[in-house]
Amino acid sequence: MRGFADEEFAARLDRAQAMMAASGLDALFLTTEPEIRYFTGYLTRFWESPTRPWYLIVPQSGKPVAVFPSIGAALMEKTWIDDIRTWSSPDPDDDGLSLLADAIAELLGSDSVIGVPSGHETHLRMPQADFMRLQSLCPGMRFCGDDGIIRRLRLIKSDAEIAKIRTACMIAGRAFDRVGEIAAEGTPLSDVFRKFQMLCLEEGADWVPYLAGGKGAMGYDDVISPASDEPLHHGEVMMLDTGIVHDGYFCDYDRNYAVGAIKPEVASAWQKLLDATAAGMEAVRPGNTAADIYRAMDRVLTGGKGGGSAGRLGHGLGMQLTEWPSFIAADETEITEGMVLTLEPGITMPDGSILVHEDDIVLTADGAIQLSAKAPQQLWVI
């Protein structure tokens, strides 16, 4: 099934409104793609265009109200949202602001407190000048943080969300299985990237928002670079890290491949990465924190010394490629059922390069379950 039943959105809204009441917020004011999609189901790749702002007001009671550019009206009307107010955007003089201020005045009391996601991993997707102007158009109202409500809501995935992430993981898994068809000694890395994206689409991805990776004698410089045209050499290791999307939900994991033969240093480092992943998975249980999972993995990787340029050993996953929490020593987020997480241990190799493994998991009532395809026992050789 594509999308969600209306009941799913109603349940999300109920949870949000209970949190808003507890936090003393009269409404949430949302501007980014995942925030708006979470409450509406509005799914389009048109967010790639930065031109127009999109606004959603989630009041403490009643359904969300969309204040939307008219180009989005037809699609928004297909969602469960009833109240959609549109203007002809772009409008350099008043890009929806007076319509928005009118809606806020109509929906909320004159001394309302409006929560705007403002903490870690958030941003406001509207011009700063317009946000200042909006506040002056809403005298008496107070715009403040959202008390972490969006974060708390999205940290826990429903069964329907988990099913979509699982499908995304399976699609990527089938593409990873077929890398031998497109990559061998002599293939330029840029060819591998291009053809791997084709494999992901052929295996059922809606689209491929993310692909990074690298290659080298024992590892790679980083995990975020675009591909060079350099050919694969015998004995090198190549990594592909992908975030493909199924119905608006991501997978995010990587696979490593040895070209022609596995170097002993790479084999043993890779084994350590698998051990660290297993230790992380073992630590993913209720009562533990994100920091506990970090420590369990880091113990295997460095004996507890920490470090590494990536800055963390995994993270949340869902409507976005990366979400809260982070597997770092400073993240005390409690791990609970319904969290979808990536375990992403990395190792610095003798030549200064890095080797990184990544898997996706979910914490269920029966414990942690792997969502990404099972990694091979030995490093794949292509």
Place this chain on the structure above:
Amino acid sequence: MRGFADEEFAARLDRAQAMMAASGLDALFLTTEPEIRYFTGYLTRFWESPTRPWYLIVPQSGKPVAVFPSIGAALMEKTWIDDIRTWSSPDPDDDGLSLLADAIAELLGSDSVIGVPSGHETHLRMPQADFMRLQSLCPGMRFCGDDGIIRRLRLIKSDAEIAKIRTACMIAGRAFDRVGEIAAEGTPLSDVFRKFQMLCLEEGADWVPYLAGGKGAMGYDDVISPASDEPLHHGEVMMLDTGIVHDGYFCDYDRNYAVGAIKPEVASAWQKLLDATAAGMEAVRPGNTAADIYRAMDRVLTGGKGGGSAGRLGHGLGMQLTEWPSFIAADETEITEGMVLTLEPGITMPDGSILVHEDDIVLTADGAIQLSAKAPQQLWVI
């Protein structure tokens, strides 16, 4: 050639610094992907991850300074930027803010004025709470708008930028030529979308950030929806609108296809769209404004009555799928050499659906030149 020569970045910086001096700004403070890439060449798909903030300070003299998560250091070191200061991100307690404030204090005088892009089509890609905190960490300094400097810079493309956009357009053109291989009566629209992305990759796209479209008896509901699984029916019209990327630069244009046979209403509407495009192209010349181009196209489309849900009849194009200016009555941006633009006329059909055509052009010293592949004389039949 991938990327740009250092001279290109030096020229961009020179122009920016002259504008900053004229506007009384001591520095620009940049946080988004295209803003940072424009001055550095830092190109990665890792921006898909919303977790980490990335900061670039462009002082009024001297080279830009990057304040970057350590995961980005290796890639940034490959650019022309020398001064790269990194921290281990994510850090929920201090995600680069004190490092950033220290850099600002070191680089700028204590009463400096710092420009932040704040106008139309901009946003600040960092948590709002952190932006407030940054300002309190920089006492005496004033953060204000950038006086439209980023907009003015990016409106005009260099020859090297235009060459990349041209390549992106040619790749998409070859994929559009091959749609008959993947779409026919009975093919579900979602299959067409998936396979069209594969064609774009096969023809050389680095990736396919944007694909939208639709189909129907005479047109489609909108131009931004994802694909349904509905099969193509005889006599329908189908539209694909794509933004593929070559070396960080987009194309953005569409093509319409008739399934099996062309309805007379569709044929005549489509002819009108081509006429409007030609009128727009004719109006793209120095001295005219964006509004003049809008009026030239709208005269053909509606006799000058205006309207339409899309809100405009074309826009700028470059490092992003859509950029300034907009072809609307209210946009008085003067059209000058080096602008890359899309002409995107739309028509409302007798059944209430819409039909949209789009081409990409550049204004050169010799006049407007089409960058997108030449549209066929008659609507393509598949």
